Amino acid sequence: MSRIAIKICGLSTPETLDAAVKHGASHVGFVHFAKSPRHVAAERLTQLAARVPDHVMKVGVVVNADDAAIEMLVQSARLDALQLHGDEAPARLAAIRARFPALKLWKAVPVKTAADIAAAAPYADVADLILFDAKTPDHADLPGGMGLRFDWTLLAEYRASGPWGLSGGLDPANVAEAIRITRAPLVDVSSGVEVKPGMKDVDKIAAFCKAALS
Numbered sequence: 001m002s003r004i005a006i007k008i009c010g011l012s013t014p015e016t017l018d019a020a021v022k023h024g025a026s027h028v029g030f031v032h033f034a035k036s037p038r039h040v041a042a043e044r045l046t047q048l049a050a051r052v053p054d055h056v057m058k059v060g061v062v063v064n065a066d067d068a069a070i071e072m073l074v075q076s077a078r079l080d081a082l083q084l085h086g087d088e089a090p091a092r093l094a095a096i097r098a099r100f101p102a103l104k105l106w107k108a109v110p111v112k113t114a115a116d117i118a119a120a121a122p123y124a125d126v127a128d129l130i131l132f133d134a135k136t137p138d139h140a141d142l143p144g145g146m147g148l149r150f151d152w153t154l155l156a157e158y159r160a161s162g163p164w165g166l167s168g169g170l171d172p173a174n175v176a177e178a179i180r181i182t183r184a185p186l187v188d189v190s191s192g193v194e195v196k197p198g199m200k201d202v203d204k205i206a207a208f209c210k211a212a213l214s
């Protein structure tokens with residue numbers, strides 16, 4: 001059985017980024033969305049990205065970003081993947097791929113009910129990875145990063161046609177259970193390794209990685 005992939009997302013300091021790498025994260029995520037408490041602007045992103053070793057993938061998280069913003073992120077951070085966390089339709093992913101062919105495209109799919117899992121199907125041919133995340137409330141400021149979880153049993157019978165991951169409300173105490181139920185090949189966390197929104201904790205990052213890898 002292959003080792004589970006771990007993405008620690010919403011990193012904004014060198015210390016917490018280094019902790020994610022040290023404790024076994026395969027992916028590190030940087031949020032570029034002004035409304036987010038984890039927003040990192042281009043200059044900071046460049047500095048953080050430069051610390052990431054080659055074996056760890058750099059993922060930029062954006063919400064309905066335009067081509068200029070994506071270009072800036074790709075150039076400044078040398079991103080490996082872009083996590084599209086807004087209302088981007090399959091055609092938008094196809095357009096981004098045409099313009100940025102080297103960039104892996106992840107599509108976040110918000111989940112509350114079984115019907116939401118099916119909403120991933122139209123992205124099968126245009127996304128490199130589907131990330132199932134908890135649906136946030138209508139009119140919430142953020143489409144993710146709120147520490148909300150969904151019913152993991154909705155994914156228990158999921159038969160993926162490609163790579164996928166589980167996100168939303170994961171933390172050191174529940175991630176092993178989430179993996180057991182869903183058999184997700186990748187887990188993604190932000191709020192669950194924080195002491196408050198936007199402030200990551202190195203001990204929680206270590207505990208999350210240990211629990212996910214156990």
Ligand SMILES: O=C(O)c1ccccc1N[C@@H]1O[C@H](COP(=O)(O)O)[C@@H](O)[C@H]1O
Pocket residue numbers: 009010029031033036037038061062063085133142143144145146147148167168169170188189190191192
């Ligand atoms: O973290 C944010 O502020 C954010 C903003 C905009 C889009 C997505 C965001 N976060 C991502 O949401 C998932 C789940 O996070 P959590 O563990 O439930 O807090 C994750 O990919 C975050 O990076």
